Amino acid sequence: MTVGTRPRTQRAHPRTQATGAASAALRPVLESPRRPARVLAAFPSGIYLEVRAELEPHVIAVVTGEAVRLPNAVVLGDRLPMVEVGDEASVGDGAVELGTLSLRAHRWWDPAPPLGPVDPVRLARSLPALAGLCDRSPRRPGLEGNGAAALLAEGCAEASLLRSITAAEQLVGLGPGLTPSGDDVLAGLLVALRHLGAAAGAGRAVWLADWLAAAVTFDARSRTTPISATLLHCAARGEASGEVLAVLRALAGRQSLEPALYRLLQLGHTSGADLAWGLRIGLSAVLDLGGPDLGGGGR
Template structure:
């Protein structure tokens, strides 16, 4: 059975539209992170995986582990070819970015409670979080970008959470220009998406509940967000809380 692309996050869709050639950089199961051109990134993953801005949900990937040394990747008008695997793009849908509700009272407090229930940030990130709380963005980027554990370092995920809340609140920030050369390439790609309001579905759900002032929904959705990646969800939650004026103590 030929693999078929079903749904793309907005960042993945931009990379596919730009086209070009590339390679699989990080293998994750049958898929992984594919780099196209200079800075286009696509996360190849199965059809039931939680959607993120770089995700390309594909039916028929199979179970054979991908190999990160596959260097022959290219995008054509109707297909993405990665090594010997052809992924049909003809029926691809692109996820949109929902309109955010107007902020209601209590959103910051709800986020503070959800963040307090998450694992405490390591000391190496707390200085950067305090800088974000003061809106000292240059210092925050210097301290956080590229720092911490995880495929996307936790510091990059914190910055993405901060940028995502700022975009939703109608006060977008440009952190990626400051983070270029400091953040990991994949972390920088997620940060650029977050500046556009493009986030993992779980993070967007937390923001929507916080803007509605729904404390119970924030807590429930934050638990889902914390399962995004090995550490990315918790780190994004710390960034959301900092941006909403809900400091982590």
């Protein structure tokens, strides 16, 4: 007698439905047709997903409220699912499907809010204050003393495309970690040029930001980590974390500088200091390129 058996079927675990607050930078990816993704990195407060798409941001951070609110993040008000690097996921059709979690955005925030007009005198006074706080901080940039960073500062101050782009291309992907120091410096610079330049009416600074953004994002995916490449694309559009945006507001006189800079400097091993260095280079360039009304020169 032959005994027949039924094939075993895998029982799918029920998905947990959840909502979160998402960066508006993610709309093109979240609202496009569903695409496969994979887990790039997983930490207690954040999971990074690489979406198989040409769209940017092509890396999405699913984070808890305790994590840094990156410009490519969806903030979940609950615990993250248990996943491992390499696990499959999907993004699109309005949701992030990750492990047993189905996450949808219920509200959006702007990762690049405009500063509004800035008093040129107030902005000029911010540079020595920023420089002094950075110089006294024990949190040092990862590429301190690097020649390319010095060349970048000089090129930006003179609006020299050749020198600025040459230095920027040397910095892309330079340094260890998920976000190499060179990329963090460039991200801080791009955001500062775009926001402070627009706020102060320094059109040459915004023009420089456009050229540098095109140069550093052109082949970023092949020259640095996926996470850092996405953050460079975000910075090219003026999108930044809450800590960076707070320092920009402080430089514009909207809030106190010291506590905002302190929070930024605490990020990562050197990421906060690297971002602050980029902001410092960008602020100096805005003042140099904005003409006498911005107090250019002499710093």
